[in-house]
Amino acid sequence: MFGNGTNGKNGKDKPNGAADGAIIALAGVRKVYDTGAVKVEALRKVDLAIKRNEFVAIVGPSGSGKSTLMNIIGCLDTATEGSYCLRGEEVAGMSIDRLADIRNRRIGFVFQNFNLLPQLTAYENVEMPLLFKGAPARERRERVETLLGEVGLADRMQHRPVELSGGQMQRVAIARALACEPDIILADEPTGNLDSAAGGDIIGKFEELWAKGHTLVLITHDAAIARRTRRVVRVQDGAVVSDEAVA
Amino acid sequence: MAALSLIVRLFRGAAKIQRKRMILTVTAIAWGTVAIILLLSFGEGLKRSLAAGRRGLGENIVIIWMGETEKAYAGLPAGRPIRLVPEDVDLVLAGVPEIASAAGEMHNWNVQLVNGRTALNKRVVGVHPAYEELRTTYPRAGGRYIDELDQKLKRRVVFLGDELAKALFGAGDPVGQTLLVADTPFTVIGVLQKKKQMGMYGGPDADRATIPLSTFEAMFGRRTLSNLVYQPTRNALAPVAKRHLMEVLGAKYRFDPADTRALQFWDTIRDAKMMNAIMIGLEAFLGGIGALTLIIGGVGVANIMFATVTHRTREIGVQMALGARRLYITGSIVLESLALTFAGGVAGIGVGVAIVQVLAAVQAHAKSEAMEILGTPTISLPIAVATVTLLGLIGMLAGYFPARRAVSIQPAEALRFE
Numbered sequence: 308m309f310g311n312g313t314n315g316k317n318g319k320d321k322p323n324g325a326a327d328g329a330i331i332a333l334a335g336v337r338k339v340y341d342t343g344a345v346k347v348e349a350l351r352k353v354d355l356a357i358k359r360n361e362f363v364a365i366v367g368p369s370g371s372g373k374s375t376l377m378n379i380i381g382c383l384d385t386a387t388e389g390s391y392c393l394r395g396e397e398v399a400g401m402s403i404d405r406l407a408d409i410r411n412r413r414i415g416f417v418f419q420n421f422n423l424l425p426q427l428t429a430y431e432n433v434e435m436p437l438l439f440k441g442a443p444a445r446e447r448r449e450r451v452e453t454l455l456g457e458v459g460l461a462d463r464m465q466h467r468p469v470e471l472s473g474g475q476m477q478r479v480a481i482a483r484a485l486a487c488e489p490d491i492i493l494a495d496e497p498t499g500n501l502d503s504a505a506g507g508d509i510i511g512k513f514e515e516l517w518a519k520g521h522t523l524v525l526i527t528h529d530a531a532i533a534r535r536t537r538r539v540v541r542v543q544d545g546a547v548v549s550d551e552a553v554a
Numbered sequence: 555m556a557a558l559s560l561i562v563r564l565f566r567g568a569a570k571i572q573r574k575r576m577i578l579t580v581t582a583i584a585w586g587t588v589a590i591i592l593l594l595s596f597g598e599g600l601k602r603s604l605a606a607g608r609r610g611l612g613e614n615i616v617i618i619w620m621g622e623t624e625k626a627y628a629g630l631p632a633g634r635p636i637r638l639v640p641e642d643v644d645l646v647l648a649g650v651p652e653i654a655s656a657a658g659e660m661h662n663w664n665v666q667l668v669n670g671r672t673a674l675n676k677r678v679v680g681v682h683p684a685y686e687e688l689r690t691t692y693p694r695a696g697g698r699y700i701d702e703l704d705q706k707l708k709r710r711v712v713f714l715g716d717e718l719a720k721a722l723f724g725a726g727d728p729v730g731q732t733l734l735v736a737d738t739p740f741t742v743i744g745v746l747q748k749k750k751q752m753g754m755y756g757g758p759d760a761d762r763a764t765i766p767l768s769t770f771e772a773m774f775g776r777r778t779l780s781n782l783v784y785q786p787t788r789n790a791l792a793p794v795a796k797r798h799l800m801e802v803l804g805a806k807y808r809f810d811p812a813d814t815r816a817l818q819f820w821d822t823i824r825d826a827k828m829m830n831a832i833m834i835g836l837e838a839f840l841g842g843i844g845a846l847t848l849i850i851g852g853v854g855v856a857n858i859m860f861a862t863v864t865h866r867t868r869e870i871g872v873q874m875a876l877g878a879r880r881l882y883i884t885g886s887i888v889l890e891s892l893a894l895t896f897a898g899g900v901a902g903i904g905v906g907v908a909i910v911q912v913l914a915a916v917q918a919h920a921k922s923e924a925m926e927i928l929g930t931p932t933i934s935l936p937i938a939v940a941t942v943t944l945l946g947l948i949g950m951l952a953g954y955f956p957a958r959r960a961v962s963i964q965p966a967e968a969l970r971f972e
Contacts, residue, residue: 383875384966403961404879410965411877422872422969427567438560439877483876 329356329392330490330522331380336389338375338545349375351545352389357524359490362517364525364533367542374495376542377526381414381493382406394490411439415484419496421476423468429455429479430464436486454482458512474505481512492516495526510535561885564873565893568866568886579858580898582851583945587902588909590844590941595910595931597840601833603929607752608826610759612689614789616796617755617820618782624815628808636807636816637778640767643682646784649802652795656784657682657689660770661756667763668734669722676718677762678735679780680770688783690749691759697729697744700766704743708768712740715760719745735763738773750926753822755781792823845944851898852948859891859956870960871968884957891953892946899945907933 338350349372357363367373378384379391382398391398393413401409416422423432430451437447455464458478468476477497484492494513498506510532517523517537525536533539534553541549623634643658658681665678686692686699693699693713704711712733719728719742728742751758770776786795796819800811809816863870870883910931917930 378964378966381875381966383969384964404881407874407877407879409877410875416875418969422868422875424567424869424872431567435873436876438563439873439879439882441560487877 328358330359330394331355331357331524332390332392332395333379333386334390334392336379336386336391338372338379338384339387349545350379350386353542353545353547355540355547355550357491357522359522360517360520362513362523362525362537363540364527364536364538365540365542366527366530366533368528371542372545373526373542375545377493377495377524380491380524381416382410407439411436412487413490415486415489415492417477417480417484417492417494417497419499421468421473421480421500423476423479423483425468428465428467429460429471429482432468432479433483433486436483440487450486451482454485455479458482472505473501474508477501477505477509478512481509481516485516491522491524493524493526496528497525498527498529498532506532557881557885560882561889564878564882564886565889568869568890575858575861576894579851579854579894580901582854583848583895583898583948584851584902584905586844586848586851587899587941587945588906589847590841590944591903591906591933591937592909592931593840593844594837594937594940595906595933596928597833597837598934598937599929599931600927601837601929602932603750603927604752604829604833606750606929607927608822608829609690610749610751611753611822612783612785614792614823614826615688615783615785616792616822618784619818619820620778620780621815621818623809623813625810625813627804627810627813630808634809636803636809638782638803638817639777640682640771640779642779642803642806643782645806646782646799646802650795650798652786652788652791652798653784654787655684655688656782657685658767658779659685659781659783660767660774660776660778661780662770662774662776663756665736665763666734667718667722668737669728669731672722674718674721677757678770679756679762679764680767680774680776681764682767685764685783688785689759691764692747692749693744694747696727697742699744700764704766705768708772709766710735710738710740710769711743711765713744713764714742714746715758715762715764716746716748717758717760718763733763735765736773740765752927753825755820786823789823792821796821841940848944848948852895852952855891855894855949855952856955858894859887859953860959862890863887863956863960867960867963867968867971871965871971874961874965874968880961883961884954887957887960888950888953891956892949895945895949895952899942903938903941 333353333355336350336353337348340347340349353376365373365376375384379386386399393409398406398409424435433451433454434447437450442450455461458481460475460478460482463471463475471479498509501509513523513525514535525532527533536553538550538552540547620635620637623632623636626632638658640658643656646653646656660680661677663677664675667674667676681700683699683701683705691699699713700711712735714722714728722728722733723731728745731742732739733742746759751760786792797811800817803817804811873883910933914930917925
């Protein structure tokens with residue numbers, strides 16, 4: 308563990324790198340997909356630091372490497388090269404189960420296609436991360452009921468995903484992402500499969516979470532959505548081409 | 555414990571596989587289970603039948619026939635016949651401590667037996683009372699075997715084989731009745747309990763009349779024994795007993811104790827050992843065929859599990875993203891495989907047991923000799939344990955390999971899977 312919470316050092320030495328105090332710190336991250344015949348370099352030397360309670364949009368055209376970047380930030384995939392510190396802890400070289408625990412406790416995922424388990428109810432979907440965490444039954448019940456209440460689905464707990472609208476499914480997914488009180492919420496095109504009303508509703512939900520102190524990283528190709536965040540990181544051809552605060 | 559309950563929950567919540575394919579797979583496992591149960595229970599039935607048949611001759615006994623010397627010994631030429639007499643039984647019992655029990659027997663294979671208007675020519679044997687235990691010729695209720703007093707007093711009493719009794723006296727109870735044996739009146743004292751007898755010499759025990767050896771000697775004027783039957787104190791001592799017996803008798807009759815032709819031996823102990831070895835081989839063979847059939851069913855389960863795991867790749871990816879450890883995912887897949895296997899196993903065991911029971915019932919009524927030797931198919935505890943263990947093992951393996959593949963890919967890749 309290093310520097311977590313000690314903001315005294317000068318972050319300008321490493322402008323985009325693993326700055327102290329950053330909750331997410333990528334330094335020189337490369338990702339190469341080896342499909343046997345061809346090697347595709349999806350990320351080349353990416354440096355990126357995100358602090359606690361930032362609201363960041365990662366934008367770029369499709370194939371730019373933004374999804375790969377999100378997979379690495381979310382510990383869903385490992386970098387070929389480079390360092391990734393999550394809350395000051397180096398992720399590279401961690402065991403599979405350790406990574407699973409990190410995803411369980413530190414990161415909440417919201418996907419474009421919701422990725423709810425179709426045979427489980429809304430309640431059971433939200434409960435799942437708590438089960439993996441090993442939370443006792445009482446805590447699980449309280450937590451799931453609170454979360455589904457907060458996203459306005461208290462009356463839909465026993466519904467299965469097919470019985471819910473797209474916006475409702477995504478709200479279940481947000482409740483699920485929050486289940487283990489993660490440090491970071493990672494959302495990959497969260498409004499991509501929603502109409503503009505439902506999409507606006509979801510972004511509103513994210514703004515709410517940000518206001519409560521959550522750290523949010525949002526992947527999108529929608530400029531309108533990116534404008535509602537506070538910082539936009541533009542990725543192109545596997546590299547960060549711009550990183551600016553939203554006015 | 556927590557992990558186990560979680561695995562059970564994941565298993566219950568997993569998207570289920572196609573019904574048709576599942577039914578086929580379960581049927582394959584059931585078929586394999588039926589095969590292994592039938593084969594092993596037939597093996598067990600045969601084993602028990604053979605064991606019962608061996609018991610019909612007598613357990614752990616050695617039977618001696620009279621022979622001729624092959625070697626010149628102590629100035630005497632080869633080719634002398636050696637003929638034992640009833641007193642040699644006492645000599646052997648006194649001189650060979652490794653022999654627990656012994657009896658002499660004499661045969662007359664063509665004696666007329668008359669009851670009223672029924673006359674039959676049958677084998678009559680004279681024996682010592684110890685013969686009852688040695689040759690398992692036990693009387694059925696209401697009768698008795700030849701005893702020491704019969705032997706001492708040369709009583710005219712006769713013990714009948716069960717089939718012979720039926721032939722002479724019909725359905726009625728012959729005990730206490732008078733039977734003419736070679737024109738001499740004898741009292742019937744007992745009838746043989748029905749038994750299965752596989753090995754025999756001088757015909758089955760069921761079809762002969764037995765009288766005291768002393769009475770036999772007096773009636774037929776015989777001195778020499780047809781056979782001498784003995785039982786060593788312990789099976790392991792059988793070779794020592796035989797050597798000492800040859801020494802004791804060799805000293806009396808002046809033959810070389812190493813002369814293998816002077817007396818001839820039928821060692822049922824050695825036969826039994828060999829038979830056991832053959833039966834173990836046969837059971838292994840039958841079990842192996844059954845196991846192979848079951849393993850083919852297991853391949854079906856593995857196949858369907860691979861398909862399910864592929865089908866559920868995204869679901870598994872989601873679980874991994876939410877923080878499922880490898881054990882939870884592999885555990886729920888293995889559990890599913892075990893559930894399939896045991897569903898088939900339970901069905902197979904049910905059908906197998908039913909078939910065995912029907913066959914056993916059919917067999918109880920059948921009269922064929924082949925069926926009798928084949929025995930009644932029997933499911934023993936070891937068969938049940940072996941079958942269930944094999945099912946468990948197959949279920950585990952058929953789930954483990956697909957499960958291992960499922961967790962071998964990165965969650966990102968699993969989530970991308972279409």
